[in-house]
Amino acid sequence: MNRIGLALMAASAAAMIAADAFAGEPSDPFAPTAQKFYLEFDMLAPTDINCDATGPGVRTWVTRNLAGKPILRVTGNAADAEIACWRSDGSRYTTTANRELFYNTGEAIRGTVTFDRNSDAMTVVLRRGDRERIQKVVHRSFVRVN
Structure with missing residues (x-):
């Protein structure tokens, strides 16, 4: 056997x-099974925002929800991914929210950016899997870099 x-x-x-x-x-x-991190945006986010993630062993896939907001899916080595976002007006953003929670092979970590056009640092709310329960609120983790 x-x-x-x-x-x-x-x-x-x-x-x-x-x-x-x-x-x-x-x-x-x-x-091991790939880590999964999904970055989404709330209803106040502009529709012209785009995102990408880079790094060794990182795979990305970007789609849009019904409201036109991006959904960045990062798999592979998601904990070490460098996530960058940009808008058509030249604004650039970065986040390290993908490093805040421990990854397991069973569930993805979902981050929702609470977007504020007048702020240089925004909050990301983290959830595990499809559950509604908030795992962690990471203040000032979605940051404008220029």
Whole structure:
């Protein structure tokens, strides 16, 4: 029975390595499940804001909600991601809210920026998974850098 389990693990690792090779990414077949961080904006945020995240092992995907506000999905090494946002008027923002909570492999961390056009530092409210319960309120963590 152990041989079957080892054979399945080896086949799974080989499949992951092959998939990563076609995608052009380095492979680690025994890496833990990716961290997930979703950055969203409240209703007061402008619709012309865009965001991106960079860093080693970071993958991003940006969509928009029904109101036109961005939803930045950061997976992989989300805790070390450098998140940057910008507007069409040249304003730039950064946040470190993705480093505030411990990541687990079962649930994503969701951050909602309470946007204030007149403020240089805004609050991010963090929740775990799809629960409504607030895990942490991080004051002055979404900061205008210019």
